[in-house]
Amino acid sequence: MICKGDDRRTLLISLIKKEVMNMPRPMKWRKVCCMPENKKFGPVGSKAGQISYINMTVDEYETIRLIDLEGFTQEECAGQMNVARTTIQKIYIEARKKLAESLVEGRTLFIEGGEYRLCEQNGNGCGRGCRRQGQKRHFEENQK
Ligand SMILES: [Zn+2]
Numbered sequence: 001m002i003c004k005g006d007d008r009r010t011l012l013i014s015l016i017k018k019e020v021m022n023m024p025r026p027m028k029w030r031k032v033c034c035m036p037e038n039k040k041f042g043p044v045g046s047k048a049g050q051i052s053y054i055n056m057t058v059d060e061y062e063t064i065r066l067i068d069l070e071g072f073t074q075e076e077c078a079g080q081m082n083v084a085r086t087t088i089q090k091i092y093i094e095a096r097k098k099l100a101e102s103l104v105e106g107r108t109l110f111i112e113g114g115e116y117r118l119c120e121q122n123g124n125g126c127g128r129g130c131r132r133q134g135q136k137r138h139f140e141e142n143q144k
Contacts, residue, residue: 029117030059030091031082034131042108054107057114060095063088070129080129 035058059081066072066080074092078085102109119126 028083028087028115030062030087030115031080031119031126032058032062032116033080033119033121033126033129034062034065035118036061036111039111040108041102041111043106046106052107054098054102054109055113056095056098056109056111057116058111059114059116060091060098061111062116063092064095064099065131066129067092072129076129080127 062081063077066077067074072080074088075085077092078088081088098109101107119130121130
């Protein structure tokens, strides 16, 4: 037997479910293991670079670091950053394009922003591509 209270609760649950279903898909944060030490790059001694800027996001930078520097496959990079391989492919292509534009057109590259969260594995590292490994001391010193 269902009493009025149960009815109301059922209605409430169905409303909540509907609300959840209608919500936009939550953004999946891309895990980044280290922030770039330098955020601005450009042609040395040229004024051309100051005319137009290119903004590379921190997650795009991370794909370059992992794939081109650390030798990760796109699959491994996807695992490390906690996103789908198809997503990594898109981010990586975009990152490479920006690098090329900066190099070829002599435009200044700024690395900032993006859909990312910083790795929380302070000191321990979360994999072979994790730059936070052994950086705890350095990290803490910077906090002071
Ligand atoms: Zn990490």
